Amino acid sequence: MKILNIGMIGFGTVGTGVYKVLQSFKNINIKKIAVKNINKKRNVENFDEKLLTSDAYEIVNNPEIDIVVEVSGGTDPTYDLLKTAINNGKHIVTANKELLAKKGSELFKLAQEKNVVILYEAAVAGGIPIIMPIKTILCANKLTKIAGILNGTTNYILTKMAEKDLSYETALKQAQELGYAETDPTGDVKGFDAAYKIAILASISFNKKIDINKIYKEGITKITEQDIKSAKELGYRIKLIALAQMSDKGEVDVRVHPMLVSKKHLLAKVNNATNSVMISGYPVGDLAFTGPGAGSEPTSSSVAGDILVLASELEASDKPIPLYVRNQTEIANQIDISETYNEYYISVTASNNPGAIGVAGTICGNNNINISTIMQKGINEDNTAEIVVITERSKESDVQNALKELLNTDCIKKINNLLRVMN
Ligand SMILES: NC(=O)c1ccc[n+]([C@@H]2O[C@H](COP(=O)([O-])OP(=O)(O)OC[C@H]3O[C@@H](n4cnc5c(N)ncnc54)[C@H](OP(=O)(O)O)[C@@H]3O)[C@@H](O)[C@H]2O)c1
Numbered sequence: 001m002k003i004l005n006i007g008m009i010g011f012g013t014v015g016t017g018v019y020k021v022l023q024s025f026k027n028i029n030i031k032k033i034a035v036k037n038i039n040k041k042r043n044v045e046n047f048d049e050k051l052l053t054s055d056a057y058e059i060v061n062n063p064e065i066d067i068v069v070e071v072s073g074g075t076d077p078t079y080d081l082l083k084t085a086i087n088n089g090k091h092i093v094t095a096n097k098e099l100l101a102k103k104g105s106e107l108f109k110l111a112q113e114k115n116v117v118i119l120y121e122a123a124v125a126g127g128i129p130i131i132m133p134i135k136t137i138l139c140a141n142k143l144t145k146i147a148g149i150l151n152g153t154t155n156y157i158l159t160k161m162a163e164k165d166l167s168y169e170t171a172l173k174q175a176q177e178l179g180y181a182e183t184d185p186t187g188d189v190k191g192f193d194a195a196y197k198i199a200i201l202a203s204i205s206f207n208k209k210i211d212i213n214k215i216y217k218e219g220i221t222k223i224t225e226q227d228i229k230s231a232k233e234l235g236y237r238i239k240l241i242a243l244a245q246m247s248d249k250g251e252v253d254v255r256v257h258p259m260l261v262s263k264k265h266l267l268a269k270v271n272n273a274t275n276s277v278m279i280s281g282y283p284v285g286d287l288a289f290t291g292p293g294a295g296s297e298p299t300s301s302s303v304a305g306d307i308l309v310l311a312s313e314l315e316a317s318d319k320p321i322p323l324y325v326r327n328q329t330e331i332a333n334q335i336d337i338s339e340t341y342n343e344y345y346i347s348v349t350a351s352n353n354p355g356a357i358g359v360a361g362t363i364c365g366n367n368n369i370n371i372s373t374i375m376q377k378g379i380n381e382d383n384t385a386e387i388v389v390i391t392e393r394s395k396e397s398d399v400q401n402a403l404k405e406l407l408n409t410d411c412i413k414k415i416n417n418l419l420r421v422m423n
Contacts, residue, residue: 004027006022006066007034009056015072017297028307032058034055037054057081060090067310069094070093071096082094083107086116091310098196111327124201124277125275126152126299127291127298129289130277132305135324144246144282145244145280146201148197149242149274149276150193151188152275153182154188154220155275157172159272194242194256195215198242206244210252210332211334215256216254216257239259241257242255253339262423273295309324338395339397342396344399344419345419346391346415348360351413352383364391364402368398369391371392375388
């Protein structure tokens, strides 16, 4: 039996989980673990503190280490650490979506030159196996669409807003108290985390480089109790959806934003911190993968799985099978959100006079937008009313023009929200 030496960078939520799981595998020897604060008390049974170092370069430069497991996060110093490890001929297992979304192509290119692999099952949707299935058993397919709930924190907040009629602020506070949201929740609630994950999924599904800066991102901070209520009345749930699709012409549309999802749709039934990824392609058709998208144990399942796959490959040969290697050379032709077609939910506040609905209808018509549902909700004390419109499939740029025109009328006082719809 070949014994593989592992060097871990990071011993937090994910790192301690991975350490515990790997204790049952005799072919894996954890040689060293780098942490930031070497004096911090580690709450791990029978743990030998001598394994710890505060210098991660001790790991990436150690000639005895075969695999570097990076579970620390961020891009600095992680990017330089992993480059050093790869240059020293080490295979990499990482859970770091931010690093891969921002610097993946440079790292994959270097890894290919140095004949090593980078595995990252845990970087997208925690415990759900999604990267390996796309790279291996689905490789005969032309994948055209991925739609997913890839952020547990925002899904938890939106679920509680809908179930308990909470405001965004109260639901966020509860999520923080229960440990589902960080003290600074920006990365989750503004859509950055989901954007990193959909960038990774799109790049391997379409085999093209995705520019993270060209991904349209809109978080959940503007979702109101009124939106949640109107969505429910219309037969929808509001979810933060990460979407990637490739047209027949090869145009790639990647974005993250909240959507009204029909309550009949599978993604509308994914609640709390659960994640779900739906993939469409030929010849397979539509697939759905659902499960825990974060947490120490589910995430360590994916990290440890990558390590053990690599270990069994390296037992047979020094070169793991080429299917695991993805080095995208072609740059995706990413289109701007203004070029996309969607159905829309538009909520406006209008003065309560008989002409308001007619004005809204005329402006939509003039901008090639067909309305499928229009509803006026109660009358406010200041003699205004909320009008909610659901449109048929329309072009985003036309909808944005219509909103500007609506605001220039005397009867439309405010655009409350614009959300896209998934049926
Ligand atoms: N948590 C999840 O559920 C989850 C799920 C999927 C993916 N991930 C990804 O997994 C990674 C780790 O997440 P986590 O939740 O485990 O984070 P965490 O609990 O904050 O742990 C981070 C660990 O990295 C160590 N560290 C930080 N900077 C370091 C440096 N410069 N050198 C050496 N060690 C350093 C910290 O040391 P100290 O212990 O001394 O502070 C800590 O042990 C991130 O990329 C995250 O996005 C997390």
